[in-house]
Amino acid sequence: MVYFLDTNVFLRILVREDEKSFRECKDLLEKVKKLEIEAVTAGIVLTEAGWTLGSYYKISRAAVAEKLEGIVGLGGLKIVDRYDWGRVFKFYGELNVKLVDAVIAAMPEVFKKEWTVVSYDEDFRKLPVKWVKPGEIRKLGKKAPSDAS
Amino acid sequence: MELYGKVVLEAGDGYIKVKPVKDILDMTGTVNPIKGRSALKARAWVEKHYRRT
Numbered sequence: 756m757v758y759f760l761d762t763n764v765f766l767r768i769l770v771r772e773d774e775k776s777f778r779e780c781k782d783l784l785e786k787v788k789k790l791e792i793e794a795v796t797a798g799i800v801l802t803e804a805g806w807t808l809g810s811y812y813k814i815s816r817a818a819v820a821e822k823l824e825g826i827v828g829l830g831g832l833k834i835v836d837r838y839d840w841g842r843v844f845k846f847y848g849e850l851n852v853k854l855v856d857a858v859i860a861a862m863p864e865v866f867k868k869e870w871t872v873v874s875y876d877e878d879f880r881k882l883p884v885k886w887v888k889p890g891e892i893r894k895l896g897k898k899a900p901s902d903a904s
Numbered sequence: 905m906e907l908y909g910k911v912v913l914e915a916g917d918g919y920i921k922v923k924p925v926k927d928i929l930d931m932t933g934t935v936n937p938i939k940g941r942s943a944l945k946a947r948a949w950v951e952k953h954y955r956r957t
Binding site: 762765766768769772777781784789790807811814818821822824825826828829830831853854855876 | 908909910925926927928929930931932933934935936937938942946947948949950951953
């Protein structure tokens with residue numbers, strides 16, 4: 756199983772606001788780094804994390820750049836950018852979801868349910884994707900040998 | 905350098921420098937939370953208020 760990590764997984768690590776979600780996301784990223792689970796994210800997620808850190812948390816550009824570099828620098832994490840824009844517009848136009856969520860749901864591997872989205876965002880309920888919250892992965896433990904492909 | 909951490913290779917004159925890359929796990933809790941505003945709402949807030957300047 757491949758997991759697609761959404762923006763709030765990274766934000767929860769950087770902004771230690773809620774101890775439970777901080778711990779869940781930290782455990783998850785440690786597993787990614789140790790190659791115990793396979794994870795990807797996308798440029799659109801980095802962009803959204805950058806907007807949020809700069810405009811909502813008001814941190815400097817240099818600090819935003821440093822945090823984004825830290826995401827890309829995480830061992831085991833792949834950055835994949837493949838979008839089906841036709842599907843994005845359909846989801847965004849027909850469902851009451853955020854644009855970035857529609858973009859993620861329209862990625863071919865996410866849409867085909869080969870990848871599972873990991874997010875706290877309940878909007879993924881409205882989209883035709885496989886979705887789990889970070890704490891649910893924790894229960895799955897180490898990668899099974901059959902997942903090695 | 906640490907096990908499973910990424911590194912950057914820098915080619916010099918007759919040598920290669922290997923430098924560890926700082927990752928997000930080295931930056932935990934480095935952004936101050938905003939009192940009274942949930943981080944879970946941050947993304948929705950940004951979507952509503954985003955402007956190119």
